[in-house]
Amino acid sequence: MNKKEQVQEVIAQAGKAVTNAQKAQILMNALPYIKQYSGKTIVVKYGGNAMLNENLKKAVMGDIVLLSLIGVKVVLVHGGGPHIAEVLSWVGKESKFINGLRVTDEDTMKIVQMVLAGQVNKDLVNLIGMIGGKAIGLCGLDSQMIKVKQLDKELGLVGDITDVDVSLIEDVLSKGYIPVISTIGTDAEGQAYNINADTAAAEIAGKLNAECMLSMTNIDGVLRDKDDHTTLIRKISLEQADELERQGIIAGGMIPKVHCCTEAIRAGVKKVFIINGTVPHAILIEMLTEEGLGTMFVSPQYEQEKL
Numbered sequence: 624m625n626k627k628e629q630v631q632e633v634i635a636q637a638g639k640a641v642t643n644a645q646k647a648q649i650l651m652n653a654l655p656y657i658k659q660y661s662g663k664t665i666v667v668k669y670g671g672n673a674m675l676n677e678n679l680k681k682a683v684m685g686d687i688v689l690l691s692l693i694g695v696k697v698v699l700v701h702g703g704g705p706h707i708a709e710v711l712s713w714v715g716k717e718s719k720f721i722n723g724l725r726v727t728d729e730d731t732m733k734i735v736q737m738v739l740a741g742q743v744n745k746d747l748v749n750l751i752g753m754i755g756g757k758a759i760g761l762c763g764l765d766s767q768m769i770k771v772k773q774l775d776k777e778l779g780l781v782g783d784i785t786d787v788d789v790s791l792i793e794d795v796l797s798k799g800y801i802p803v804i805s806t807i808g809t810d811a812e813g814q815a816y817n818i819n820a821d822t823a824a825a826e827i828a829g830k831l832n833a834e835c836m837l838s839m840t841n842i843d844g845v846l847r848d849k850d851d852h853t854t855l856i857r858k859i860s861l862e863q864a865d866e867l868e869r870q871g872i873i874a875g876g877m878i879p880k881v882h883c884c885t886e887a888i889r890a891g892v893k894k895v896f897i898i899n900g901t902v903p904h905a906i907l908i909e910m911l912t913e914e915g916l917g918t919m920f921v922s923p924q925y926e927q928e929k930l
């Protein structure tokens with residue numbers, strides 16, 4: 624047996640070693656969490672980097688379908704940065720970013736719309752359908768859901784959200800569908816704009832008064848040392864997040880992500896998590912187990928309620 628076969632054998636044996644009674648106990652352990660979330664709205668932001676492995680993508684969609692089938696109203700807001708970069712490279716265009724935002728000229732915008740609202744969105748919708756869920760693909764242009772103005776001339780067609788009308792999302796949820804949303808918005812003249820997916824997810828979660836928002840990336844969460852996963856911060860307050868940013872501990876791509884998380888909390892979302900989407904079933908582990916696995920941002924009000 625080679626190494627890979629040995630590992631597969633160990634996993635197969637471990638699977639058999641779980642008795643039916645233990646399986647039932649695992650489900651019972653999840654009961655308080657299922658009660659907490661059933662009937663509530665959660666927003667999952669699924670970033671492009673956590674989407675690159677097909678098996679992991681299936682596991683993520685499986686978690687979302689399972690939550691939906693136990694009565695959680697799941698809203699999936701997706702990114703697709705690497706997918707956009709790939710298609711831009713096919714046409715010989717380089718990806719340029721300012722403070723983590725893609726400089727978006729008219730041609731780039733056409734590609735962003737094609738890739739996000741076309742390929743990435745419909746692939747996710749199709750995958751959810753194949754796994755046994757009911758999903759419907761939307762973007763911010765549908766029913767003029769996401770209104771924007773230009774964020775900054777230098778960035779071109781990058782949108783600053785001025786309004787989100789969540790009534791379409793609520794309609795779709797009430798009919799039992801999982802809305803899968805790509806983050807493109809429109810201005811008063813009907814021009815389409817590119818929006819960072821974390822920013823849009825936080826706005827949508829706030830407007831929906833979501834119970835929780837999960838932002839899936841390819842790192843374990845907020846770390847004290849970004850190169851050492853043992854320094855994961857499990858629970859963080861808004862003040863601590865500001866302080867860690869001032870100290871330069873939260874840096875780079877984590878800055879806008881953390882800002883979106885704190886914005887979502889300020890907008891009334893009770894709990895916000897950054898989790899590692901490359902860990903199989905990260906959503907279920909975070910939501911339905913005592914231990915969880917990523918960084919949780921908590922609102923001061925929610926903390927008060929629990930006391």
Ligand SMILES: Nc1ncnc2c1ncn2[C@@H]1O[C@H](COP(=O)(O)OP(=O)(O)O)[C@@H](O)[C@H]1O
Nearest residue numbers: 670840842844845846849872873874875876877
């Ligand atoms: N304190 C920190 N904890 C975790 N990651 C950090 C921290 N500071 C900076 N980072 C960097 O931020 C990155 C995550 O941001 P980014 O790559 O933009 O995520 P995504 O593409 O999923 O939106 C990490 O891969 C890491 O390199």
Ligand SMILES: CC(=O)N[C@@H](CCC(=O)OP(=O)(O)O)C(=O)O
Nearest residue numbers: 670671702703704724725819820
């Ligand atoms: C303005 C801006 O930067 N928009 C992003 C939209 C996609 C996104 O946010 O994707 P990830 O979540 O995979 O990073 C972009 O063009 O890449």
